[in-house]
Amino acid sequence: MSKTAAELMAELAKNKEYQAMKKAQNERLTDLEKLYADDERELVKELNQAGFAVASVWDFVNSKNDYMGAVPILIKHLKNKHHPKILAGLARSLAVAEFSSNDELWSVLVELYNKAPSDSEIDIPEERGAQEAIAVALESLALSSRTESLKKLIEKNQSGDGIHWLRDKLKELS
The missing domain is CATH 1.10.287 (Helix Hairpins)
Known part of the structure; x- marks a missing residue:
């Protein structure tokens, strides 16, 4: 019953x-x-002081608002130590084609992808997802001028999280 x-x-x-x-x-x-x-307290404080009314970096993800002026702050915080979920939010907030001309952003994300552990290496579920989020950002920012950099990244991280998006992007650009 x-x-x-x-x-x-x-x-x-x-x-x-x-x-x-x-x-x-x-x-x-x-x-x-x-x-x-x-x-993310300091990050949010800096963003608010710069005129971006956010409670979390995740407020930028999929936002229709113009936040080009926040990019230097977001890059600065990509370079700082953050919890993997905040790092994922930073990366996803920067997964915007309009930011693709920023070479510093590309370099920082490549370095982070190379350093970030894949989810299979992380025991704590709440700490997963950063490498995939970085891959999403890299895929959004990839340009034909970055083909060699992208090839090297893929070769070095054959089984990285989100690597399939980067392979697809490389095929698209080649």
Whole structure:
């Protein structure tokens, strides 16, 4: 006999084991939110002072707003030590074709991709995704003038996260 959603929810509300698990999960999420906010506090402060009203670097991802003026701050923070989720947000915020003429950005992202561990090397799920985010940014910024750099990156990172996008981009540019 099947249960209605309301019956299941009532049953779970009475289940002490489920409630304890749910409480622990909520506490973990709260701790992560605090960790991320603490990590990007200085970055957000600098962006706000520069006139960009954001609460997180992730506010730029897929944004329709013009934030070209934030690029120097974002590059500066790519060079700083950040939690992998904040690094991923930085990289994804810079995955914009309009930024492709910025050679410093390209160089910093190539260096970061080479240094970033792939998800298969990371035990903590919340620390995964940075290398793939960097690949997304590199794919967006790749130009025909960067073909050799892209080839070297692919050769060095045959099984890196997001490498398939970079291979596809190389084929497109060649």
